[in-house]
Amino acid sequence: MTVDGQDVACIIGVGETDYCRKPGSGLSDLGVVLQAARRAIADAGTDPREVDGAIAPYINASMEELQDNLGMRRVSYSGQVNMGGASPVASLQHASLAVTSGAARFVVLPVGWNGYSGLRPRDAASQVAITTFRKTVRDYYRPYGTVAPPQVYALMARRHMIEFGTAAESFGAVAVACRKHAQLNPRAVMRGRPMTLQDHLDSPWVTEPYRRFDCCLETDSAAAVVVSTLATARRLGVSSPVVIAAVAEGRAEPASDVVNREDFFRIGLTDAAPRAYQAAGIGPEDADFAQVYDCFTFEVIQQLEEAGFCPRGEGGRFVRDGAIELGGRLPVNTHGGLLSQAHALGMNHVVEAVRQLRWSAGAAQVDGAQVGIVTGWGDMGDGSIAVLRRP
Amino acid sequence: MSTDTGTGSGAAADRPRPPTEGLAGEFFAWHARGQLRLQRCGQCRRWSHPPVLTCPACDSTDLSWQPVSGRGEVFTWTVTHHPFHPRLTAAGPYACVVVTTEEGPRVLSTVRGVSPEQLTAGLPVQVDFEPVADGPALAVFRPRPGAERP
Known part of the structure; x- marks a missing residue:
């Protein structure tokens, strides 16, 4: 099965752990990653012993641990992407290249963490500074008290308010849209806890201009996908593969x-x-x-602008009046996102995109969805984007 | 609330210490000598902050710490309420401020002598230096007397 004579990469399996806060997953950080990986491999209709490729997550599980715990026996391709929250979507490019080049037949991409019950990501710089983000924070930001991502990104949000008049109500519109979608999703941590715009505006400051409800959830969660080619998927009888039409990554300057x-x-x-x-x-x-990728509300506005959904400076207006809710002009984060479903490091966004394109998204289904976009945001504004479509 | 930004000199000892090693250590070491210096390429004159080992514009390794005027203006800021670092929020919410220097590069710092509510984009500021217990020193900024507010 080819497009223009060439086989194409596709996602043939998705898997998630139960998303939760209290009392926690009951598993280790590695344990949640493995559970999501196994579920994705099972969803793909294959066996871990047949999976010959993996993109190890950027935290919590090495290639060696994946191989030894999943019983992978013939790993011929492996890699790791270090772009923080942009890594999962960027990893799709590595997996696509691997399967279309023949380096591997099946590539599993799991990520996850006990983001609630385990090490909570409070002071990024107090952890070992293994990433550039952590090094820059440690060396140049932390001496002045900027230690965590919501502080770093709030600097960008504030400047956007200064230059373009972006209002707190626009941040709130993003939070409300995600929360509304979470009400439709049995896997969303915030299901059963609806939120109004006033609730958002009344929530306490975390780091101005971010309030509590501008910030993503801390959850125990992991998610995974399996990538192969459309030809392999057809041969195996995979019922609803989703084509990876394109993936790209990028970094700003300085990075x-x-x-x-x-x-x-x-x-x-x-x-x-x-x-x-x-x-x-x-x-x-x-x-x-x-x-x-909705680590914080403003990041959604900024990414909608930079991904070309609206001109720069217009994002605040773009998200208002239900435009990014189901039924609006561009439904965003139909699963509830990091803000209201769970913080599975953005792989839950990929899983939801696959469900939408399989037409199995339940009450949140976008009727007749053919093409979907997933973005990732990480560290110093590193970015990734995937275009997914039905075959 | 005081007219300070919450991490006033009384809290200085409790603050995270600036680095003492590497290029970052060199940056802060100048603060202890009462100077704000930024790295500049001797060949193409490009400023680089954070500092680099090779100039990304002209590939030169002729890089050195050059003094800047210490004047600048507020570009953006945050006010932290959540106790990410409990010792910092103990005295109340505090501001972290990005200052665009006259020379062009921006530095993340903080301001003294102005409350978080009084911060505005374009506020003219001037560098000042604060000692840090067991550390080099911190470059902080104060509103520039006599300068015209935007």
Whole structure:
């Protein structure tokens, strides 16, 4: 099964742990990663012993641990992507290249953590500074008390308010849309806990201009997908493969510091999105939905702008009046996102996109969805984007 | 609330210490000598902050710490309420401020002598230096007297 004579990569399996806060997963960090991986492999209709490739998550599980615990016997391709929360979506590019080149037949991509019951990501710089984000925070931000991601990103949100008049009500519109979608999702931690715009505006400050309800959840959660080719999927009788039409990644300049960018709002996605659209032969207007990495509300607004859904500076208006809710012009985070489903490091966004394109998203289904977009955001505004579509 | 930003000199000893090693250590070591210096390329004159080992514009390794005027203006800021670092929030919410220097590069720092509610984009500021217990020193900023507010 080919497109223009070439086999194409597709997602043939998805898996998730139960998403929870209290009392916790009852598993280790590695344990949740393995559980999601096994579920994705089972969903793909294959066996871990047949899986010959893996992109190890950027935290909590090494290739060796995956191999030894899953019983993978013939790993011929492995890798790891270090772009923080942009890693899961960026990993899809590595997996696609691996399966279409023949380096591997099945590649599993699991990520996860006990983000609630385990080490809670409070002071990024107090952990060992193994990433550039942590090194920059440790060396240049932390001496002044900027220690955690919501502080770093709030600097960008504030400047957007200054330059474009973006209002707290727009941040709230993102939070409310995610919460509304979570009410439709049995796997969402915030199901049964609806929220109004006023609830958002009344929530306490975390780091101005971010309030509590501008911030993603801390959850125990893991998610995984399995990538193969469409030809292999057809041969195996996989019922509803989802084609990876294009993936792209990018970093802003300088890559290691958010405050010194000549164009302050330029992020990795700014460069990555046009490349992805060109490779997929579509534009943002063709997307039936977008699952946008929502570590904080403003990041959704900024990514919608930089991914070309609206001009820069217009994002605050774009998200208002239900436009990003189901039934609106661009449904965003139909599963509830990191803000209201769970913080599975953004792989839950990929899983939801697959469900939408399998037409199995339940009450949150976008009718007749053909093309969807998933973004990742990590560290210093590193960006990734995938265009997924039905075969 | 005081007219300070919550991490006033009384809290200085409790603050996270600036680094003492590597290029970051060199940056803060100048603060202990009462100077704000930023790295500049001797060949193409490009400023780099954070500092680098090779100039990304011209590939030169002729990089050195050059003094800057210490004048700048507020570009953006946050006010932290959540106790990410409990010793810092003990005295109340505090501001972290990005200052665009006259020379161009921006530095993440904080401001003294102005409360978080009084911060505005474009506020003219001037560098000042604060000792840190067991550490080099911190460059902080104060509103620039006589400068015109935006």
